[in-house]
Amino acid sequence: DTYILSGEIKDVGVLLEIAQLCTEMEEYEKSLETADMLVEEYQVFAAYASALEVHRRQLNAAGVIRTAGHCIRYFPTFVKSYEYLAKVYLDLDYREELEKVLEDAKKSGAASVLLDAYEFQMTHKTMEVSVLNSKLKEFRSNFLKFTEEGEKGFYEKGLPILTEYLYHYPDDFMLVERAIFHRAAHHYQEAKEDFEKALYMNPSNPYALNGLSFVHKYQGEYEKALFYIKKAILYMDKDMSPIIYGDMGRIYSLLGDYEKALEAFVQYEHATENNRSNWFGDNLAEYHMRAGKAVEAAQIYGRFYEKDEFTRYEKLAELYSITGQEEKARRTFGMWRKALRKRRLQAVSPFGAGNGDARPKVQEVSYLAYYQSLGWMELLHGERGTAIWAFGRMMRSGFSESTMEGKMSDAVFACILCDDERRGRKYSEMLGDWLKKDRASGGNRYYNREKAYVQMEFMAGYYKESVESLQELLERGDRSEICHSCVCPLCKELEGARLLLLLRTGREKEDAVRRKDREITDFDEIVAIMRKCDVCRLALNDGDFPYIVPLNFGLEVQGDRVFLYFHAAREGKKLDLIARDNRASFEMDCDHSLILSDEKMSCTMSYASVIGHGTIELLPEEEKYEALKILMRQYRAEDFAFDTKPMKVTTVMRMTVLDMVGKRRSKVH
Numbered sequence: 001d002t003y004i005l006s007g008e009i010k011d012v013g014v015l016l017e018i019a020q021l022c023t024e025m026e027e028y029e030k031s032l033e034t035a036d037m038l039v040e041e042y043q044v045f046a047a048y049a050s051a052l053e054v055h056r057r058q059l060n061a062a063g064v065i066r067t068a069g070h071c072i073r074y075f076p077t078f079v080k081s082y083e084y085l086a087k088v089y090l091d092l093d094y095r096e097e098l099e100k101v102l103e104d105a106k107k108s109g110a111a112s113v114l115l116d117a118y119e120f121q122m123t124h125k126t127m128e129v130s131v132l133n134s135k136l137k138e139f140r141s142n143f144l145k146f147t148e149e150g151e152k153g154f155y156e157k158g159l160p161i162l163t164e165y166l167y168h169y170p171d172d173f174m175l176v177e178r179a180i181f182h183r184a185a186h187h188y189q190e191a192k193e194d195f196e197k198a199l200y201m202n203p204s205n206p207y208a209l210n211g212l213s214f215v216h217k218y219q220g221e222y223e224k225a226l227f228y229i230k231k232a233i234l235y236m237d238k239d240m241s242p243i244i245y246g247d248m249g250r251i252y253s254l255l256g257d258y259e260k261a262l263e264a265f266v267q268y269e270h271a272t273e274n275n276r277s278n279w280f281g282d283n284l285a286e287y288h289m290r291a292g293k294a295v296e297a298a299q300i301y302g303r304f305y306e307k308d309e310f311t312r313y314e315k316l317a318e319l320y321s322i323t324g325q326e327e328k329a330r331r332t333f334g335m336w337r338k339a340l341r342k343r344r345l346q347a348v349s350p351f352g353a354g355n356g357d358a359r360p361k362v363q364e365v366s367y368l369a370y371y372q373s374l375g376w377m378e379l380l381h382g383e384r385g386t387a388i389w390a391f392g393r394m395m396r397s398g399f400s401e402s403t404m405e406g407k408m409s410d411a412v413f414a415c416i417l418c419d420d421e422r423r424g425r426k427y428s429e430m431l432g433d434w435l436k437k438d439r440a441s442g443g444n445r446y447y448n449r450e451k452a453y454v455q456m457e458f459m460a461g462y463y464k465e466s467v468e469s470l471q472e473l474l475e476r477g478d479r480s481e482i483c484h485s486c487v488c489p490l491c492k493e494l495e496g497a498r499l500l501l502l503l504r505t506g507r508e509k510e511d512a513v514r515r516k517d518r519e520i521t522d523f524d525e526i527v528a529i530m531r532k533c534d535v536c537r538l539a540l541n542d543g544d545f546p547y548i549v550p551l552n553f554g555l556e557v558q559g560d561r562v563f564l565y566f567h568a569a570r571e572g573k574k575l576d577l578i579a580r581d582n583r584a585s586f587e588m589d590c591d592h593s594l595i596l597s598d599e600k601m602s603c604t605m606s607y608a609s610v611i612g613h614g615t616i617e618l619l620p621e622e623e624k625y626e627a628l629k630i631l632m633r634q635y636r637a638e639d640f641a642f643d644t645k646p647m648k649v650t651t652v653m654r655m656t657v658l659d660m661v662g663k664r665r666s667k668v669h
Helices: 002-006 012-024 028-042 047-057 061-074 079-091 095-108 113-121 129-148 152-168 172-184 188-201 206-218 222-235 243-254 258-272 278-290 294-304 309-322 326-348 368-380 384-396 404-417 421-440 450-461 467-479 492-504 523-532 573-580 621-633 645-649
Strands: 536-542 545-551 554-558 561-568 583-597 602-618 651-665
Touching: 012 028, 012 047, 028 047, 047 061, 047 079, 061 079, 079 095, 079 113, 095 113, 113 152, 113 188, 129 152, 129 172, 152 172, 172 188, 172 206, 188 206, 206 222, 206 243, 222 243, 222 554, 243 258, 243 278, 258 278, 278 294, 278 309, 294 309, 309 326, 309 368, 326 368, 368 384, 368 404, 384 404, 384 421, 404 421, 404 450, 404 492, 421 450, 450 467, 450 492, 467 492, 523 554, 523 583, 523 602, 523 651, 536 561, 536 573, 545 573, 554 621, 561 621, 573 602, 583 651, 621 645, 621 651
Parallel strands: none
Antiparallel strands: 536 545, 536 583, 554 561, 561 651, 583 602, 602 651
């Protein structure tokens, strides 16, 4: 305050930020004082926008009219000034003034749904709130429900109806309602605009914040998704579902931070007390597993599937297989097989319950899940023959319409990997027939799982399509949005398909590392190593010899893409080299520990490392601040308010990682 009033701060950018910050903190008088200083002493007329926001929040009609007029004078396309001014004239019933504002907005090209709503209200009577609520309930049943299922015609028919409801009540609630409808139709840009407009009307609307989080998540912008969902939790009301903690956990998982994901699901558990849903139990167990707590994960499956022994065995078998506990996995499969046989005997027994009644009703026996899980376990442990046998038994066990395509795709994958072309062709043709029927029926079951559908198309076409066609399919999968239920930053189905394409073209050695026992290929695990490192070494082209320089760095993950950020002075050798050739290699490592063996009279080191290649670009001024924030987060968990003045003499670089691989040496000699 002292610095502002004494005029010691001369940076107008800082003063503008102070004015906006004071507004958000509801220190309105300080915000107005700062805005007045900017206008009077520095002729920074953009400060009128800050003052306009203050007057709107204070319900100061005269202040809105005065400052909106200034904004329109200096910034005739600034939409918010027309919106605020029109709203005041509408509330005061100043019809002529309102008409002029709307006319001026059209002439300036300042289009807005709120301005359309105010114009609508000039000639239409506003419906009662009770009527609106009734109509919204019908709308959700008649239009939103079918749009969420992929019926696009319902979106086209429903949007004008919902927009008219918005015209009756142009507030943040109705903007969120329409944004959700846009989002259901995968119209993410329109959804984002409505959510953001709702937030400038009410910055603490948790539903708008949560909605924006989902939009960014589906577009692969996980850092932004996390930012908005945290704000939503900060402002959440008593009516908001605690499932938002689960949603936050899934975003942490997409960022590769499984400890935080687990913490979020524990919060969800506390908020819901005795949550017994299988969805919650599966997620809670999975994040315990990803956080290295397999014992706890097994206990959770036991608790949630206590009365469903078949599903319990399925979950435990998968857990033990993934975590490398082969003995426990095989023991679980043995118990599962015995339980299936026992249940089958009960189902076919001619005897009743012992009292002359009909046979007791028993759960239907299905070996599908058993053979599918067994096939995957055998694949993981290199038992190709047994794996093919298990998938063959699965294919002969019969399919239900809701599960057949995924299991056929798994069988094709196994046959390709195990070089069984005869069965592979047969299964891929069956999968292709299913896809044809699905397309002919106009099915939308994969409306929110585009990548999964592409992977099945790849499996169906593996033996008959050209390499170029298969590559185009994978590229289409890369362009598709993340499957809505996915928690993996890298689509494992598509990555598996890429490996199969390497086999098809005879280039499997391209994906090899000299020591296969130390190789790390899991994207999540590689990212986790990178987050633990504190130095990145860049190798640049310097003619006869490479030029290597150690740098602090920031890490950003967007879907399956990785970006590294660095900063430097305005000039120097590395900048000269990058200007000549922006290609670079990088290396980073952590978890160093000396391993001594007195018995073998030898020593070695444990480590975890990542190497890769990428291209470097220099960032423009407007992108520096966000990039440096990402860099700071590598070394400090919470945001750190750093001085922005040195940015003017700082070069900020971004590397787009093209490929990378990890290696690890354990602490065992």
